[in-house]
Amino acid sequence: MKKYLFVGLGLLLASCSQNTEKSNSASVTNDSIPAHIFKMDSLSNLISKDSLHATWYFERAHFHIENNDVNSAAFDFQKALQLDSTKAEYWYSFGELNYITNDSRTARDNWERCAKLDPENVDCRLSLAEMYLAVGELKLGQQKLNEVLKFDARNAGALFLTGNIALAQKDTVKAVKYIQSAINENQELFAAYDLLGVLYSGKGDLLAIDYFNAALNLRPYRYDIHYKVGMFYQTLEAYDAAIEAYHRVLEINPEHKSSLHNIAVIAVFAGDYPRAIDNFTKAIANDMSYLEAYFGRAYAYELSKEIVKAESDYRTCLMIEPSYLPAIDALKRIGK
Numbered sequence: 001m002k003k004y005l006f007v008g009l010g011l012l013l014a015s016c017s018q019n020t021e022k023s024n025s026a027s028v029t030n031d032s033i034p035a036h037i038f039k040m041d042s043l044s045n046l047i048s049k050d051s052l053h054a055t056w057y058f059e060r061a062h063f064h065i066e067n068n069d070v071n072s073a074a075f076d077f078q079k080a081l082q083l084d085s086t087k088a089e090y091w092y093s094f095g096e097l098n099y100i101t102n103d104s105r106t107a108r109d110n111w112e113r114c115a116k117l118d119p120e121n122v123d124c125r126l127s128l129a130e131m132y133l134a135v136g137e138l139k140l141g142q143q144k145l146n147e148v149l150k151f152d153a154r155n156a157g158a159l160f161l162t163g164n165i166a167l168a169q170k171d172t173v174k175a176v177k178y179i180q181s182a183i184n185e186n187q188e189l190f191a192a193y194d195l196l197g198v199l200y201s202g203k204g205d206l207l208a209i210d211y212f213n214a215a216l217n218l219r220p221y222r223y224d225i226h227y228k229v230g231m232f233y234q235t236l237e238a239y240d241a242a243i244e245a246y247h248r249v250l251e252i253n254p255e256h257k258s259s260l261h262n263i264a265v266i267a268v269f270a271g272d273y274p275r276a277i278d279n280f281t282k283a284i285a286n287d288m289s290y291l292e293a294y295f296g297r298a299y300a301y302e303l304s305k306e307i308v309k310a311e312s313d314y315r316t317c318l319m320i321e322p323s324y325l326p327a328i329d330a331l332k333r334i335g336k
Helices: 010-014 018-031 035-049 054-066 070-083 088-100 104-117 122-134 138-151 156-168 172-185 190-202 207-218 223-235 239-252 257-269 273-286 291-303 307-320 325-334
Strands: none
Touching: 054 070, 054 088, 070 088, 088 104, 088 122, 104 122, 122 138, 122 156, 138 156, 156 172, 156 190, 172 190, 190 207, 190 223, 207 223, 223 239, 223 257, 239 257, 257 273, 257 291, 273 291, 291 307, 291 325, 307 325
């Protein structure tokens, strides 16, 4: 943050000693350097004097990551591990870097080394479990989670991922049980509230709204949750509540095409064709290849007896997707 100093009292400043002026000048210079840059430079100086200190390479690697310099970070992690391969946290952090740079195989190997070095390291086991879940290796993922739960039965991350694995195995009852247990241990677990909201909305259960609202209490700016609320209410044909949710989406993200589309669809059901056309048009403005919006607007034009405009939009649908049957059937219908 820049500091603006009003310089006035000339006599007082003139009475300051030269040493004090130099000290103040040095202070301003140090303040102008971002803390992480200053720290990284300090580590580099230390390394230049003693290149066999693994911890300094490890610490500097994290500063490289903050600066988005993944190559330098990888070099420092490798150097730290060459000097000391017994530190589980080194293998874990290097694995995290591998993963975000799409080298998942090396990430897996490094996390496995971490797990072998430290029988109670939670982080590497949760990362492995999440990776195994992502690639469908559910048994391997659950094995890592069981290792965590063996010494930390109330670990929220392990409980949540166990619920995710159960969900992948189509065991919804077990999934809900474990995901709720994760929330019981960590009331800040946004992803758990979101997922339970999705699961209950799929069953048409109003508990979905409670979970979505809990998620929004944690992250009110997440327009995707407001959108899920709108979809849930729309499925129940509670259209006013759905529209309110979609408007909350648009307050956060005015270009959210799906919310505009769904408001338009509801307007068609209500017979408010001008409103439907207006919202379909706004959706199209945000995505000129939005097939469903062109079709919806064409249908609204058709219902409004504006056949020329309807035909134009139906033909646009076929330009986007030549085999789109609803548009083909519509053109046959209005051509009779």
